[in-house]
Amino acid sequence: MRALLPALTLCLAAAACEQNGPEIPNSAQAAAENAAVTANEAVNAAQAPRSILRPEVVTEPEEEKVEPVHAAIGFGTSGLKLDDAGRGALDALLDAPAMKAGGSITLRGHSDTRGSDGDNRVASRIRAEAVRDYLVKKGVAKDRITLVALGETRPIAPNAHEDGTDDPEGRAKNRRVEIDIALPPDDSPPPVVPTLPAEAKAQKE
Known part of the structure; x- marks a missing residue:
């Protein structure tokens, strides 16, 4: 009986170990590991672009679409000179992607029918x-x-009414310059972007 006691004691100790499960890791070490994981997640979240309305949605930047432009500048009341409205319309065209891309620009000047054909052709060129x-x-x-x-x-409008009388509004619409901005050819070199010299760049940084 006494010989069986040590063996029985060993069996009971083994059973207790199996019930208690594996050794519990040190609490300080576990806290450090959790903090490292949390820090990595915060860095990844900060680097990813997010939507303003839905922060959980990652957004991709949209490429600016370049298309040819057709527009017209009126010379209805100004005759041969640009007025404020014409200058404002041209300022808006300067921001068009096709304008910035460097495509060719065609300006077609037009006139009404008052005066001779030769004079009107000269007037249309002056407007262009x-x-x-x-x-x-x-x-x-x-x-x-x-x-x-x-x-x-x-x-683009009648210069006279059907009864032959003058149509000032129609003539004013015909005094114009049409603007066409084409897309640059596919084989055109990319725009030259000025770069700072290495020394100037280092000073700027």
Whole structure:
């Protein structure tokens, strides 16, 4: 009987170990591991772009779509000079993606039918030159721009009423410059981006 006691004691100790399960890790070590995981998650969350309305949704930046532009600048009341409305419309065109992409620009000048055909063709060219000069003044390369003087040949409104009387509103609509901005060719070189010299860059940083 006494010989069986040590063996029985060993069995009971083994059973107790199995019931208690594996050794519990040190609490300080576990807390440090949890803190490291939490810090890594915070860094990853800060680096990922998030939606303002739904922070859990990651958003991708949208590429600016470049399309050709067709617009018209009126010279209805100003005659041969740009007015404030015309300058404002040109300022808006300067921000168009096609304008920034460097595509060619065609300016087609038009006139009404008052005066001779030759005089109207000259007037239409003067209007196109006024638009060109404004764009060049704003930094657009002159060699991108082509002028076409069409005179009175392509009206968009009647110059006279059906009874033959004058139509001032129709003539005003015909005094215009149409602007077409094309897309740059696929094989055109990318725009040159100025870079700072290494020394200047280091000073800036």
